[in-house]
Amino acid sequence: MKFQKAQAIVEFAFVLPLFLLLMVGLFYFGFAFADYLMLSNTTRSIAHEASLVQDTAASQEIVKNNLKDIKLISDVFKWEPDREAGRNNQYLEVKFENHDVVVTANAPYNTNSYVGRLMENFGSSSALNGINITYTMYRPDSDGSNVGN
Secondary structure: OHHHHHHHHHHHHHHHHHHHHHHHHHHHHHHHHHHHHHHHHHHHHHHHHHOOOOOHHHHHHHHHHHHOOOOOOOOOEOOOOOOOOOOOOOOEEEEEEOOEEEEEEEEOEOOOOHHHHHHHHHOOOHHHOOEEEEEEEEOOOOOOOOOOO
16 A cells, blocks of 8 residues: 555656646747737737828827837747837838838847747747738728728
């Protein structure tokens, strides 16, 4: 009977670290996925609202309004857009091309985070550079001639 209790304790000692590692991995994956969804929704919202305006000053105001309360849940990614000016930088770029608005969000891995460094060093594939999201929205002409077409 004593050997069975000892066997259960030894098995538990082997399984517990693996289970905890799995749980921590699931939590970090969930946080990273929540960050991706937040950035995707923000980028889409900025692209949609910027497609409705015609001038750069109004688009900068849209960017400022959409970014003022956005923070990432985890420390895996680095996200530091220009919240005050609403201008383009390496994290968020809004471009007007012909009749399109192209909004690109880039959140590279945070090298101050252990998981960020681990993911950055995991591989050299372009898919492993962090979160890169691009939304393109059609923008009608200023005279309204393309609206509804």
